[in-house]
Amino acid sequence: MIGVIQQYFRDLAASGINLTIFYDAFDFNRFVTGLGNTLLLIVISALFAILIGLLCAAVLTLSNGVTARLVRAYVAVFRNTPLIVQMYFFYFAIGSIMPVGRNEIGLPQPLIGSFAWAVISLSLYSGAFNTETFRAGVSAVHKSYEEAALALGYNRRQAFFSVTAPLALRFSFASLANNLVDLTKSTTIAYAVGVAELLYVSNQIWSDSLNTIEMMNVMLVIYLVLTGGVVFLINRVEAAMRLPGFGAGN
DSSP: OHHHHHHHHHHHHHTTOOOGGGTOHHHHHHHHHHHHHHHHHHHHHHHHHHHHHHHHHHHHHHOOSHHHHHHHHHHHHHHSSOHHHHHHIIIIIIGGGSOEEEOTTSOEEESSOHHHHHHHHHHHHHHHHHHHHHHHHHHHSOHHHHHHHHHTTOOHHHHIIIIIHHHHHHHHHHHHHHHHHHHHHHGGGGGGGTOOOHHHHHHHHHHHHOOHHHHHHHHHHHHHHHHHHHHHHHHHHHHHHOOTTSSTTO
16 A cells, blocks of 8 residues: 555656655655654643743732742743744853763763754743733633632632632633644744754755655645644633633623
8 A cells, every 4th residue: 555655656756746755765754753843842842831821820910029020021021032033042042051961972962952942942932922811811700709719718829729720721712722823833943943843854855856845835734734733622622621601602
């Protein structure tokens, strides 16, 4: 079966549509590696970005001190500067002053590689937007819920984490989906610091095989599938967490 598919795409290449990733083992392997790295970037960065957003939103809601001012500064900086500038800053500026280890043959090797810096950059960038998303969700929860929790003996912190935050999360799903779609598309910027993600390997493939148009179309389809998958998952989680009588459509 695999041989039939490969032969089909070889014949297709002869007619002018050269999709080497479907019949050339080397191109297929590096393309799959790039796709795998992109998926890892999306999953790891999304998890960290959601955690950062939740923690920062909690700080902004429960505190007005120095910590809250630092969070506001973080959000302002990361929301108002380009992601590629942030990634270059972490990789070149911060990375250059980090300790250097040694690999198995004794050559210098950074302790934090390009993939890790890309995750850090993407997580902090998306986390800043998630902070505002979750903070808006908190603002959408009516004060009567917190007042009822306080009347039952909860302190303010307990009322926030046990009552306000779970309800705020439900208000935040639509905007969170947009943020995660943006994060999915932004993983292509990891190309700039040498991460072998989908754009990076696709560029190598079309440079070697001169099939730029074909690879661009393949990337378009894959990113449509990836962003559609993100929206689908968020919608499924939202449906599973829906409370009867609470939120939009109830």
